[in-house]
Amino acid sequence: MNIPNTSKKRVVIIGGGFAGIALAKKLKNKNLQVVLLDKHNYHTFQPLLYQVATGGLEAGSIAYPIRKVIQGCHDFYFRLTTVKEIDTQNQKVISEIGDLHYDYLVIATGSKTNYFGNKEIERHSMSMKTIPQSLNIRSLILENFEQAVLTKDETEKKALMNFVLVGGGPTGVELAGALAEMKKAIFQKDYPDLDIQKMEIHLIQSGDRILNTMTEKSSEASEKFLNSLGVKIWKNVRVTNYDGRTISTNSNLSLESATVIWTAGVQGACVHGLPAESVIDKVARIRVNAYNQVKGFENIFAIGDIASMESEAYPQGHPMMAQPAIQQGELLGDNLMKLAEGQLMQAFEYNDKGSMATIGRNLAVVDLPKYHFNGVFAWFVWMFVHLFSLIGFKNKAVVFLNWVYNYIRFDREGRLIIRPYKKKSFTTFTSDEI
C-alpha cells in the first residue's frame, strides 16, 4: 500500500463512518501512525440519505471528502480500498490493493442491510445504506412515474405508483413521510396526466408499533402524522416474499408494487478472518469488551455499528446509530494513546442523548432522556441537530439553503434521473400502446 515504516506504532482503521472519523480526528498528530481505509473516498452522513433518495438534497451535501478530514496531519494516510480479510496471526490486513501490517487494528465497518437470508427479496428490493443506493432509489421512483404515464394498463399503472416500505424504524418512517410529501409537492404538479390519488405509500412493520426503539408516545405521534399524510401503516405484518411485482406477507395483505424499499433489518458489515467466537452469528456483530477490544485480542478493536458491547443496560449491545459510534470512536482515540503509553484504558459508558425522527414538514418526534415531544418544535429541533452534525461549513450552508427553499416553495428540485437505475426485473411493458 506504499505506506512508509516509521518508528511509530501503526493504527489501521477500517471504515470512515461516524466511528472511524471520530477516532481519526482524535488521533491527528499524535504519537501513532494512522492509516484509514475505506471503499469510498468520502464520509457519508447516513441520517440524511433518505432526503437524497427523495430529491430534497444533492448527494454532495451529505458527503465529505475523507482526505479533507485528515488534511495537514502528519504520518496519517488514507487509502481507497476494500478490505478482503484480516490475518490476525500475522497482524495483517489483506485488501484489494495489497497487505498492510498493523500494530493496532480498529474495525469500524458499520452495518449493511439484513434480508434474513431471503435472496428473492434481496434481488428485487432496494436498500438505502450508501449514497449510490439512495441515488438508485431516486432514479427508480422517477422512472416508475415516467413509466406510469405511458401505460394504459391500470394494474401496471397502479403497481408503478405503489411504494412499499418494509420496516417501521426511523428510515422507513422518514422515507414514507418524504414520499407522501413528494406526492403532494411534486408528483401532483409534474404529472397532470396521472390520477395522483392512485399513488399509495405503504409502511409495513412486523411489530405492533412503528419506531419501536422510541417511546410509545413518539410511536403514536408518528403514526398519527403518517396517517395525516396518507401513508397506510400495516402493523404486525411480516413480508415473506417479493418477486419484483407482488409482495406476499404472513397475513392476507398482498400488494402489487414496482418499488419495495427494505429497511426491515440491519446486520454488521463484518470482515473475514476473525475467529467464530468473536462474532455474533445472528446479527454479524463483533463481540467487544468495555474497551471495545475484540474478544480474544489485545490489539484489535471494533467500534460503532459493527461492535456489540453487551452490558446490563444494553444486553444486545448499543443501538446501531450515530451516537454510540461517535462516542466509542472518541473514547478509543484516548484509549489507544493510553495503551501505547502503557496506561490503563477507560471503560466505555454510553451517554444516551436521546433519539428523534422526522415525518414531514413541521412533523417530528423527539425523545430526550427527560422530555418527549413532537410537532413543529420537535421538527425544528430535529433540523438543527442534523444541520449542526453535518461535517463542514459548506455542507451545513447548502443543506440549510435547500431546506429553507424546499420549505418555502413546497418543492424538491433534485428530481433528476442522472444515472438511470436498471431494475433487475419488473414485468416489461409489452403493450404496443405505450
Place this chain on the structure above:
Amino acid sequence: MNIPNTSKKRVVIIGGGFAGIALAKKLKNKNLQVVLLDKHNYHTFQPLLYQVATGGLEAGSIAYPIRKVIQGCHDFYFRLTTVKEIDTQNQKVISEIGDLHYDYLVIATGSKTNYFGNKEIERHSMSMKTIPQSLNIRSLILENFEQAVLTKDETEKKALMNFVLVGGGPTGVELAGALAEMKKAIFQKDYPDLDIQKMEIHLIQSGDRILNTMTEKSSEASEKFLNSLGVKIWKNVRVTNYDGRTISTNSNLSLESATVIWTAGVQGACVHGLPAESVIDKVARIRVNAYNQVKGFENIFAIGDIASMESEAYPQGHPMMAQPAIQQGELLGDNLMKLAEGQLMQAFEYNDKGSMATIGRNLAVVDLPKYHFNGVFAWFVWMFVHLFSLIGFKNKAVVFLNWVYNYIRFDREGRLIIRPYKKKSFTTFTSDEI
C-alpha cells in the same frame, strides 16, 4: 406515447437543451399542443459542466427538472425517451416508447463530441457534453490520484498525474484552468505523499491560437493566464492517436497520460430519417433557411447547435453555443404561432452578445461587441452572466454559495467518487508493491 389527440395542432420538440427549452417556454398555454421529448428528465446548463467535472459544483446545481419548466401548462406533455428515427412521409417520430404523429416537428437535439472517425481516441478518451460524462471525468481524475499514491513505478505515476486536454476552445481552456487550480487548492494538500510538481496539465490546440473564435487579444490573455497557472500549451499540434496510455501527435510531441479529455470537435447530434440533402455531412448539422425550416420541408424545423443557417455573416452557420440556440428557440415560438394562424414568419437575425471564457480565480476573458477586456473584472462579469443564466432561484443560490465558499476557502469539496469510472483500458497495475 399516450398523448391525447385534440383539435389543436401538435408540435413535437426533440431535445430540452437551450433551444428546446426556450421554444417550450414560448409555447406555454398557446393554441398548440406541445410534446417535448428528451432522453434526460432535466435540462443541463452545459457551460458549467467543467465545474462539475472538477468538483466545484454538484451535478444538481446545473440541472433543472424539465417537468418543472412546463408545470401548470395546459396540453403540454413531456416524455422521457430516445428518438430512433423520423418518418417524414407519415409525419411520425419513432421513439423507444412508441410512435408519435406531428403537425410541426422541431429538432433541437444539440451536438455531440466529434472524434473525426478515430475509434481508438473515442474509446480511450473522455468527452464532456452531459452530466454523467462530467461525473465520469471527476471520478477518473480522483481515481488516478488514488492510484498514483499506490504505485512505485515512476513512469506509471507520471502518466497518472498527467492530464491532457485536446482542443483549445472554451471547454478545453476552462478545464485546463480548473485542473490547474485543483492542483494547488486540493491535490497538493490532499496527497502529501505525492510530489505534486509532477502533475502536468497539457492543452493541445491544432490551430495557432487558443480560443480562436474570440478576439486575438482574448486569445493572448487566456494564454498568459494559463501559463501563469502552469498549464503547458501546445499550438499547431494535432493529436493523431491515443491508445489509453500514449498520445501521438503530428509533431514530435508524445505524452504518456491516463486521462485525455477530448474537446477538439463537435458535430450535430443528428436524428435519422432526414433526406441526405438536408444534412451537411461533415459536421452532421441540418441545413435550415432563415426561418429554421429544414431544407425540403414546410413543417420540420431545426434550432440550436444542430441547425446550420448559412448566411453572409455566418457562411458556416452560427456558432454552436447557447446564445444562437436560445434566440432561435424564442423566435421559432413566435413563428410557429404565426404559421398556425396563417401569418408570415419572421426571419432570424442573430444578435451576437459576445462571448467569454474563464480561466481561473480572477482570470477571465470577455469579448463584447464593442469592448474586449480580461482579468478580475472580466471574471466577475463571467460569474454574474452565468449565475443569472441558470434556470431557477435555488440553483442560482446554491451555485453562488458554492462559488463564494470556493473563492474564500480556495477549495472544492465535490471531490467525491460517487460512482467509480471503469476505465476501458489503462495498463493494469501488476506491481506486487502496491
